[in-house]
Amino acid sequence: MTLPSALSFFEQIQHRIGEYVPVEDAEEEVCELYSVYYSKSAETRPNLVDATKSELDIELQSGKTTISLTIAQNPNINCELGQTGAVLWDSSVIMGQFFVDQQAGGSWDLSQLNILELGSGCGLVGLVLHRLGARQVILTDQPRMMKLLNKNVELCMHQSATLHTRDKIKRDGAKGIVYATEYLWGHPPTDLRVLQAGIDMIVVSDCVFHETVASLLADTLVDACRRARSDSSSYSKHPVVVVIGQELRSDIVHQEFVARLLESFILYRVPVSDHADGYHTLYVAWLKH
Template structure:
């Protein structure tokens, strides 16, 4: 009997195309764990090797190319900065790719509405997630330390100037433990996100 129930459940669960991946996957629906399940689904699509960190990105390259929201994004990196202790925001990490693709899928599938929502991203690094959120219609403020802002702003300028944005994205400095700029907290953000907050 268990096999019949499993087959019936599979038949009821819809198959959908996942964002720009274009691969058909079984949609995970409902329950408190659906967001976590969706994230793991996105992670599993690329089938990263468990022992290999950063299966999506090469931190040795100067650029990461990724399709999202019908656009080809080109994210510049500064791998030479990794040699400086405490500098992690100059390269992409898998968690940023997973969060960006999760947001895209959640909007595509109707699980999340980002159009017109204010988002503050903490520790934005190279800016991929903020750019994707802006493409999805959010008013995004990406934040990082002062020495990361030049690369962050360059990536925003490179990727957002030639597309028709449904939202917007701006970059500002945020040092944890200090009072944030009023623009970050007034009005209160609808979402505060961070993919790899160190």
């Protein structure tokens, strides 16, 4: 089903809402997810990245759309206590592929969107959205991640320019703005560009590893959505849509995260693929009020 033209991202979600699963109870959601999780063989679990390498070449393809990115990692940082964002995780590849599939298949139109990514880590998901033609993508993380994140932005920009010079036909739609900046969860953003961006979508990829992080991220998402409404003169009448990808690890942690989201958000689970469903889950959400 092809989308009508000139829809906001929230309207696009509403247009396909019948394809998504409403989530109203955290315990029921976890029971359903983990009944599928435990029915699958460990041999079928996706294994898409190598966290030991300093760089990974990622290629995501759907139809005539191909996104190729070189992503730098820093396994040394990732070995430090509490650090998980300095290497790629399978969820970021799965989420990136999902966005490519949605854009190539006409299910979602991601072009012309202003997008904020929280907990970007290596930045793969946000960079994929940039290459798919988003108007503006803001990658954010804590200060110690900025060097790696900026390096990957530079790699992306160089690779995109090289591709467009060499190929007569552009293989991606990169033409917008992309940059990285600090954003500490639980605190208002200090970069005024974040406040003035007119955000359409907030993206989070596999950022919840502990119950305490679940609460902090949920609170930060609420704050970011509200600020996008109040601080941006260009904010439309439609709410910001949050897109969350998460690998299923601990049922306790996942239940806590879903419960915290349900306090403030309307939440739907979006089917990803036969390969990923059961190990990874993806949600769309927006504030209740």
